[in-house]
Amino acid sequence: LHPHAVLGGVPQVIGFESTPDSRLVVGENCVFREYATAHSGMPKFGGLTVIGNNCFVMIGAHIAHDNHIGNNVVMANNVSLAGHITVGDNVWFGGLAAVHQFSRIGRNAFVGGGAIVVEDVIPFGSVVGNHAKLSGLNMVGLKRRGFSKADIRDIRAAYKAIFLGDGLFKDRLEQASQDYAENPLAMEIITFIREGDRPICKPG
Structure with a gap:
């Protein structure tokens, strides 16, 4: 102190x-x-x-x-x-x-x-x-904290699917939840978005 x-x-x-x-x-x-x-x-x-x-x-x-x-x-x-x-x-x-x-x-x-x-x-x-x-x-x-290359690849793929794909955000989120249902790191992002009652920062 x-x-x-x-x-x-x-x-x-x-x-x-x-x-x-x-x-x-x-x-x-x-x-x-x-x-x-x-x-x-x-x-x-x-x-x-x-x-x-x-x-x-x-x-x-x-x-x-x-x-x-x-x-x-x-x-x-x-x-x-x-x-x-x-x-x-x-x-x-x-x-x-x-x-x-x-x-x-x-x-x-x-x-x-x-x-x-x-x-x-x-x-x-x-x-x-x-x-x-x-x-x-x-x-x-992520690199400093020891996330593996595979982990980072999965997080990046989920990020692109949610935020950079075609169509409406809610539809991309739903599709990502199905495509990445077995991936805990991707689902952490998806669950975080779903649990909130405030807007999410999105790409500008």
């Missing part, structure tokens, strides 16, 4: 009063650099903000109330996460990125520097821009 970092501050909600039912839980081996902040949760939403193990939160980055942050997440300088966001394991955020409340960021995704994310980001995806668009897969992250 570096100078001026603050953990467990009350949510930035007008009129909110401090209560023991508002909590923050941080895992092991996390680093919070100067001026990083992480707020506790809102009791009416469960009251809990969770940050996993081995996270690295750089200068001025902010984790708002009721976020659920996975393991090995890296947030570069001045990244800002609004409330009620879910972030999977091994996600990297470039500096100055900002994410809209209630968004989901799938595991092993990459959010580019300065990106403004207002839609969900699929597992293994890479998004850039304002507003953020899907620019492909997080190939650097």
